Amino acid sequence: MDWQSLTFQVMNGLVWSIFVALVALGLNAIYGLLGILNIAHGAIYAAGAIFAWYAVDFVGNFWLAFLIVPLLVAAASIPVYKAILRHTIGKDMMVGLLATSGLLFILTDAQLALFGGAPRTISPPIGGSIALLGFYYPLYRFVAAAIAAAILVAFWAFLRFTSMGVWIRSVEQSATLAMACGVPVERVYLTIVALSAYFAALAGVLAAPMTIVHYQMGMPLLGAAFIVIVVGGLGNLGGAVVAAAIIGVGRGVLSVFITPTYAEVAAIALALPILVLRPHGLFGGRS
Amino acid sequence: MRDGRFDLIFTLAVLVVMLAAGFVLGEFWTGFLARCVTWMLLAVSFTIAYAYANVPSVAQATLFGVGAYTTLWLAEPTGGNLVLLLLAGCVAGFVAALLLGALVLKMSRNGASIATIIVAVMGVLLGNASTALTGGADGRGLPKVDFHIFGLPVEAGPNGTTLVLGTVILAALLLGLWLVSQTHTWRVVRAVQQNAMRAQVLGYAAGPYRLVVFGASGAVAGLGGSLYAVVSQHVTTDIASLFMSLKAIMWAAVGGIASVFGGPLGVLLVQVATEVLSRWTYRSDFFVGVILVLIALWLPNGLMGLLGHPGIFRRGSKDAPKRGHVAAAASQPLTKPSEDAL
Numbered sequence: 001m002d003w004q005s006l007t008f009q010v011m012n013g014l015v016w017s018i019f020v021a022l023v024a025l026g027l028n029a030i031y032g033l034l035g036i037l038n039i040a041h042g043a044i045y046a047a048g049a050i051f052a053w054y055a056v057d058f059v060g061n062f063w064l065a066f067l068i069v070p071l072l073v074a075a076a077s078i079p080v081y082k083a084i085l086r087h088t089i090g091k092d093m094m095v096g097l098l099a100t101s102g103l104l105f106i107l108t109d110a111q112l113a114l115f116g117g118a119p120r121t122i123s124p125p126i127g128g129s130i131a132l133l134g135f136y137y138p139l140y141r142f143v144a145a146a147i148a149a150a151i152l153v154a155f156w157a158f159l160r161f162t163s164m165g166v167w168i169r170s171v172e173q174s175a176t177l178a179m180a181c182g183v184p185v186e187r188v189y190l191t192i193v194a195l196s197a198y199f200a201a202l203a204g205v206l207a208a209p210m211t212i213v214h215y216q217m218g219m220p221l222l223g224a225a226f227i228v229i230v231v232g233g234l235g236n237l238g239g240a241v242v243a244a245a246i247i248g249v250g251r252g253v254l255s256v257f258i259t260p261t262y263a264e265v266a267a268i269a270l271a272l273p274i275l276v277l278r279p280h281g282l283f284g285g286r287s
Numbered sequence: 288m289r290d291g292r293f294d295l296i297f298t299l300a301v302l303v304v305m306l307a308a309g310f311v312l313g314e315f316w317t318g319f320l321a322r323c324v325t326w327m328l329l330a331v332s333f334t335i336a337y338a339y340a341n342v343p344s345v346a347q348a349t350l351f352g353v354g355a356y357t358t359l360w361l362a363e364p365t366g367g368n369l370v371l372l373l374l375a376g377c378v379a380g381f382v383a384a385l386l387l388g389a390l391v392l393k394m395s396r397n398g399a400s401i402a403t404i405i406v407a408v409m410g411v412l413l414g415n416a417s418t419a420l421t422g423g424a425d426g427r428g429l430p431k432v433d434f435h436i437f438g439l440p441v442e443a444g445p446n447g448t449t450l451v452l453g454t455v456i457l458a459a460l461l462l463g464l465w466l467v468s469q470t471h472t473w474r475v476v477r478a479v480q481q482n483a484m485r486a487q488v489l490g491y492a493a494g495p496y497r498l499v500v501f502g503a504s505g506a507v508a509g510l511g512g513s514l515y516a517v518v519s520q521h522v523t524t525d526i527a528s529l530f531m532s533l534k535a536i537m538w539a540a541v542g543g544i545a546s547v548f549g550g551p552l553g554v555l556l557v558q559v560a561t562e563v564l565s566r567w568t569y570r571s572d573f574f575v576g577v578i579l580v581l582i583a584l585w586l587p588n589g590l591m592g593l594l595g596h597p598g599i600f601r602r603g604s605k606d607a608p609k610r611g612h613v614a615a616a617a618s619q620p621l622t623k624p625s626e627d628a629l
Contacts, residue, residue: 037400039533087584093343093400098540099583101533105576113570223408223529230401261416268409272390275402279394 004135006256011137013252015145015210017228017244022148022203024225024232024240025155026196031234032172033192034089036096041225042218043107044197047073048204049213050115053122062125062209070201077197081190089189111215124209144206151202152241155195159237164191231271233281243282247271291546294594295465298548302454305555309450318445321518323558324453328511329531330538330550331460332380336504338545340497341480342391345532346403349410350380350387350505352527354512356420359427359522367432369441373456373513380509381502388501392494407529414524426523429516441517449518456514457551460507464547476500541582543591552590 027041048069055065084103088096124140159165170178171188179185204218211217228247232239251267258266274282309320329351336344354376365371387406391399414421421427434441442448467473476496479486483493516522525531542553557575564571586592 084580084584091587093396094337094536094540094544095583095587097343097536098587099580101537102576102579102581102583104533105572105579107576109570109573109576113573219529220408223404226401226404227408230398230405234395234398234401259416261412265409265412265416268405268412271405275394275405276390280398 002256004133006253007133008135008137009252009255010249011132011141011252013248013250014245015141015248016251017241017248018145018148018152019203019207020221020224020228020248021152021241021244022199023221024228024244025152025237026199027222027225028229028232028234028237028240029168029192030196031229033168033175034085034096034189035093036085036088036100037093038196039097039100039222040103040107041100041196041200042222043104043111044073044077044200044218045204045207045221046111046215046218047107048201049208049211049217050111050204050215051201052205052208053115053120053213056122062122066202066205069205070198073201074194074198077193078190081193085193086186086189108215115213115215117215119212119214121212122209138210140209144210148203148206151199155199156237164188168192227268227271229281231274231281233283236281236283239281239283243271291465291468291548294546294548294591295461297594298461298551299458301552301555302458306450306454310447314446317447317450318518319558319562321445321450321453322515323554324450324457325511325515325518326535326538326558327457327551327554328453328460328507328514329535330542330554331457331464331547332504332508332511333532333535333539334544334547334550335464335507336501337539338547339476339480340388340392340501340504341396341483342388342403342497342501343396343400343536344387344391344403344501344504345400345529345536346387346407346410347504347508347535348529348531349407349527350383350508351512351515351531351535352410352414352522352524353383353505354380354509355516355522355526356512357509358513358516359429360420362430362432362434362516367434369434369436369452369517372434372517373510376509376513376516377506378509380512381506383509384505385498385502387505388498392497392501403532404529407527407532411524411528414527421524422522424524426521426525429520429522434517443517443520445518449514453514453518456510460510461548461551537579539589541579541589543589543594545588546591549589549591556590 023041023045027038030036030038030041051069051072052062052065055069056062059065080103084099085096088099124138126140126143128139129136130139130142159168167178167183167188168191170181170183171185175185178188224244224247228240228243231247232241232243247267247270250270251263254263254266257263305320305323309317329347332350333344333347336342336347357379358372358376361372361375365375387403390406391402394402415423417423429443434443436452441452475486475491478489479491479493479496483497486496487493512526515526538553538557539550540553541549541557542551543549557578560578561571561575564574568574582589
């Protein structure tokens with residue numbers, strides 16, 4: 001067995017899982033609070049990567065894109081929430097699924113019109129690599145993963161220690177009771193939609209130098225994000241992170257022994273026994 | 288007519304008009320509508336899974352793909368016997384749905400929906416990896432054999448024969464579903480769909496009922512896939528993709544998801560609109576997206592809602608009261624019992 005390859009793939013799996021967790025975080029929050037399965041979430045991730053490419057191409061500064069693009073995308077999500085999403089809350093899940101499917105079509109086609117169908121790349125803003133257990137790993141991947149992990153921790157702290165975090169947790173348990181207690185439920189919904197868009201766009205910006213930028217790049221990640229949400233337990237943020245790590249590392253380890261495609265299938269298949277034994281996911285108590 | 292007779296007659300009338308239009312408008316539209324009929328079966332299969340088995344399945348296209356590939360693989364061994372091929376597609380879809388159902392029916396409604404996403408993603412990945420069997424994203428062609436039904440030759444491809452064949456099968460299916468809906472068994476199915484626990488307490492085996500209904504939805508999807516293989520003469524893994532399943536949901540929702548008659552209408556409206564729009568603009572997907580959003584906001588019961596079908600969107604989901612819309616939540620007393628409470 002080639003231990004260097006194995007360690008390299010485990011590292012890749014961990015980095016990948018942090019990005020999936022970041023995307024799943026927003027998806028999970030919107031599901032947990034608004035009850036909407038947001039099919040358009042992957043298109044927001046792609047929008048982040050595409051705008052990052054434009055920022056690098058025109059301004060030549062990746063870190064400017066890192067600061068500005070997620071904020072712009074989050075701001076754009078506010079009118080979308082007010083005009084569309086808020087009218088689907090509390091209705092049958094199919095209404096939300098239909099509305100977000102429509103948004104997916106709109107966003108994907110707009111991105112195709114703007115960006116074109118050809119895949120493009122962005123050079124990593126931080127070059128070089130660091131020696132680790134006998135192999136060299138790209139430094140930018142470490143930095144990007146560290147930033148994404150810091151965002152996850154910051155969000156946890158936001159939920160735990162701020163009044164808005166308390167409101168979010170109370171609305172997640174019961175919007176009706178929360179409102180009766182004076183919680184501004186509408187503001188909580190708006191905040192969570194904006195934060196969700198911010199996280200997805202940020203993941204897109206950070207992932208852009210590590211992958212190929214394409215207008216449909218969000219769809220595979222959306223599938224992965226849904227998987228980690230259900231395996232981690234619907235509405236459970238920590239569970240999603242653990243599930244992403246299991247699948248990401250599993251995929252990395254398996255890819256040493258079998259082809260990458262079969263490794264991906266096998267890693268996803270790891271989720272199925274978990275779902276059979278625990279239908280509500282690893283950490284899911286809710287139904 | 289509350290027994291759905293009007294919906295059935297209206298849908299059959301639409302199918303007759305579609306058939307006539309296919310022949311009047313020329314070769315292109317004949318082939319186009321022949322493909323649409325196969326998608327109508329896919330849309331109907333989603334409605335059965337969603338409205339009667341209570342599983343918002345995002346893997347119906349996977350079952351559609353199972354039917355299509357079964358037909359592709361068995362075309363030569365069966366000597367092009369279309370009855371056997373369509374039956375095989377049906378059975379393959381049914382068996383695949385039973386296996387999937389055994390996993391997802393234990394879960395909550397939304398959990399089941401996401402689990403079907405997992406299966407859909409895995410299905411396409413496996414299909415793309417098994418290029419020797421499926422041809423991957425490039426696909427495989429239907430073997431050149433002489434297709435026949437009880438000895439009568441049938442020309443495969445997007446043509447008038449397959450349009451008539453597909454339309455007759457769809458009409459027979461809709462008629463059969465309407466007849467079944469008049470039976471006592473169907474009332475039990477509806478009772479299980481509305482509240483499985485209540486039905487269980489009343490002595491009905493809710494689990495097996497849901498499993499069989501979900502299996503039936505797979506059989507319809509498999510039949511559609513089988514017919515698709517004959518019409519298109521080429522099958523790729525794209526037809527089993529998550530995107531295709533989302534399209535099936537979209538068609539069913541546009542037509543009206545509370546009724547099996549809605550799916551065919553939804554396919555016709557969306558696909559014809561897309562085709563017409565694509566002649567005027569490259570951005571047809573954009574406009575389809577706008578239509579979907581508008582329908583979600585202002586016509587949530589779909590086209591069948593316009594015909595006075597009661598629909599199911601007017602009631603919230605089981606979980607709705609606890610994370611409901613602000614206005615809806617405000618208007619409800621805190622002690623209001625759940626609609627589904629025993």
